Amino acid sequence: MITSLLCLFLAVGCGPDAKQSMAPDLIVFAGDAPVHADRIELPVSIINWGAVPSSTTQLHVYINERPIWNDSTTRTLLDAEVPPLDPKTSIRFEVEIALDELEPDSHYYLLLIADALEDERNGRNRDYSGFSVDEEGKLIMGCDPSAPHDGRDGATDPLFDEQWHLENTGQRAYAAIRASVGEDLRMTNVLSSGTPTGAGVRIAVVDTGMELCHPDLAANVETDASYNFNANDWHNAEPAEPYLPWATGDHGTSVAGIAAAAAYNGTGGRGVAPGAVLRSYNMLAAVESEGAYYDSLGGSETDPDSTLVDIFNMSFGTLPGEFGVDPNEDQLLRHGVTNLRNGRGALYVKSAGNAFNGCGSIRRPANARIGCSSSNSASSHHSPYLIMVGAFDAQGTRASYSSAGSNLWISAPAGEFGYNFGAIITTDQVGSDRGYHVIANYGVPPDDVDNPHGNYVSTFTGTSAAAPNASGAIALMLEAQPDLTWRDVKYILAKTARQIDADIESVQYLVGGTVYTAQLPWIANAAGYRFHNWYGFGAVAVDAALELVAGHTPDALGAFVEMETAPMADVVSIPDNDGAGIAQTLTVEGAADDANIEAVTLHVDITHPQTNDLAIHLTSPSGTESILNPIFNDALAGNADLAWDLLSNAFYGESPNGDWTMQVVDAAPEDEGTLNEWSLTFALGTHPGS
Ligand SMILES: [Ca+2]
Ligand SMILES: [Ca+2]
Ligand SMILES: [Ca+2]
Structure with a gap:
């Protein structure tokens, strides 16, 4: 049973204090509204996932001009009291708003407030991206395909120069401290030759959602291949349109851009595999997460058909504390590596976790040196069918949060938080008033010359950002040699990984008068592989991996x-x-x-x-x-x-x-x-x- 809460491996930890859990207590969603001559009737669906205590809790839905987080001057256009809503139930009702209250070319927010929930920043009472009104007065929900684009020279990606993870030149990446030259994916040959791009390789971003019409994603999105598990609950939501309604960041949209944002198109930066084919399964936002889990990871042939996927990007974790083998999950992953890709096996790429610093209970001095929760301690993290990915920063050492464990396979860039030290520059929800930057007041501004419409962020981080870097690298390998099996890919990644942070010292303590080694330095095993619990075999080295792909006979293991x-x-x-x-x-x-x-x-x-x-x-x-x-x-x-x-x-x-x-x-x-x-x-x- 996948009963534990799935949670995002963004910068914040995955644990009792996590600020970003998979399920907010309440979700609100606006559907397509009939427009009359003088007013619109906006259908609003609210789901109480069960954390709002009782039907006596007062709920209000507001329509505001701006998100409330950084703007106390926002004007409230509508304040509607919601009928009582019991836990585990949903409700749909309509609110009316006069058209003369709305301005063309503007975006409006729904804010849901429950009087029993106090903290507005913890995802309980929060803003949702409601709707836009285009120049003709038409209502647009979610990603707006007609939103203005950058319109720059199509031969460039204006933010690429700051993407240290692709080519680390010692840039600042909108942070205070410069990156360290060379601490990147080592893909100089790919960048200079322009190939491979991951063309034809299908990546499923199993996450919160994806803005399919994002100007740096749209070209790579496979038509009608994505799936919205909430289509029945979100009134009028399209099954193939899994965007996330909230305004303060869509994790999946940002993950997708790291793997496969378009290149040479005059907007944003680029992904590791800018020619890969994207689809989104919004499993992390699904009301029924267990069924969605199997359907998203190769266990479903219809609605959606996830058996067509080559690479599953899993930038999420289970809460620590699930220690046994989950037979159903084991069977699912075994099915995927045995049967998908015509028997060559799908690649399951998973974030190691962000719990190095996050001790939920007693924090002992040793935890500062060897970490708090081990990556090995979560359900499925001991599966040999996964590729577990740790995170390194722009200085070429372990990212402060990246969970350690002997279950790690590889490490990929993800950075720190983008304030002092650089994070990852990637796609954000379309628009300057939606996305992660709405609540962060640093990083690339949403009106920067290279980010004129606020479609990109420079503060995306966590092992959530490391996994899609590895997924992108694998897409390049699979384009270069489509016959590689899942085991070939793991072998090549291990064989070509770059040792970083080579001088890590062992950690020793006196325990009862005996010297005890609590953490090992890098080891070299008897087969010649270097390994460390912080990094697995080391940092993904793309050019070296592609060189080995060229000389490797597929299915030779x-x-x-x-x-x-x-x-x-x-x-x-x-x-x-x-x-x-x-x-x-x-x-x-x-x-x-x-x-x-x-x-x-x-x-x-x-x-x-x-x-x-x-x-x-x-x-x-x-x-x-x-x-x-x-x-x-x-x-x-x-x-x-x-x-x-x-x-x-x-x-x-x-x-x-x-x-x-x-x-x-x-x-x-x-x-x-x-x-x-x-x-x-x-x-x-x-x-x-x-
Ligand atoms: Ca681009
Ligand atoms: Ca944005
Ligand atoms: Ca004892």
Whole structure:
């Protein structure tokens, strides 16, 4: 069950204090209105997702001239009291507004206020992008295809010079501090030759929505391929038009531009793969998120047909605390890598998470150095079918928020927050009065010479921004060689990744008088792959990846074999506050002599009153060590029993045969527990030249 709340991996964290959760408490949506000679009748739908406590709560819908966040002078054109609305119910009613109140070529906002909800900035009481009135007086909902464009020289992208993530020249990217030259996607050859562009490769942006008519996206949007899961709930919404009604940013519109905004068209910047084919599934805004999850990720052949997708961009996470394998989700992803792309397998590209700094409970000094919640601690994040993407900044080191974990595959640029240090410049909701910049007072202004209509932002960040950079890079690879399997793509990304931040030091503490290593430096495993829990195999290096694609025979990694060991089931005490911990060895035999590890999953069962005091290390027969769970992992706070699956990519390419050692360390005094059982599952192939 995907019962946990999905949340966006934008700059804000994914957790109890998250300011951007998937579901606002209330959603309001305006439909197409009949226009009379003197007035319009605007249908308004409101859905109470269940957080607004009772039908006695007073709701008001306002139509304002401007969003309220930064403009207290906005004029209210209409104030309508809404009939009582119980949780989990929706209502539709009509408001009338006189045409002589509205000005042509203007945009109007719906504001929903519930008297029981106080904070207007937390997404409860908030603005929604209501409607525009064009010059002829016609009402336009959502993205306006007739909105003015930049009209610049079509051979250029005016914001490209500031897009450090594509070509880092030490620019400021509208922030205070310059970027560090060369810390980018290393795609100089692609930029100078103009190819490949990702042409013909289909990317699904599984997200909040997408403005299909955005001037830097429209050319790449596949007609009638997108899907609005709320078409039945949002009156008059088109099924193939998944735009988001709120005015203060559409996460999916910004994610889409990073992967595949158009190039050489005289507007905005450009995407990594400016010729890729885009579609949007607004799963994160769906009222029924569980069905939408499967339908969005390759599990549906109609309404929508997601089986046609090559790359699923998943810039979202589940809230930490889902530790077991979800059999349905496992089956969905397995179906996708087995059957889609004519059996070559779809690519599932997922954000690692933004929880490095976000300790929801106790924050210990170690958390500042090794992170708060591990990326390994969320449902599905241990799936070998995913490509988990961490974030680096314009200085070429880990972005401050980027969750660490042995489950990471690769890192991609995403930056910081765009104030002191640069973030990502990408597409924003069309118009200077809609989008992320409405509530941010820094970054590229919505009237800048290179952003004259406010269609772009320079403050988009989080591992949400890293994933679409990787998706774009994969689109380039798939155009260059459409026969690559999903495993070929992972192999090439790992093989060509660029080591960044090479001098990270290990982190050691005295635990009960023993020196305990809580974080490793970069390691090189026995197959020659470098790995670090902050970056996976390193930063995506596009030119190098394309060079290897050119010399790589597709489907050359041998049969994909999954092999599970018998469990080690001796119940043993975990020594309290002891840096040596308890270690057990499990002997693996029977894999082919030439078998290469593609992933290792540890299933572990532990009983302990404070599982977040525990670290879990795994060492391969070749002597490669990986920390699968760091000490003081905030995601475990409050869990006394762990039946957990943890993925490590650190052993990629090694042989599985031999003695595997697992170590469990309890790093805090008091509270003692037992290790009950563990086993390993291997994904195996046979790699070229090994
Ligand atoms: Ca452009
Ligand atoms: Ca905007
Ligand atoms: Ca203890």
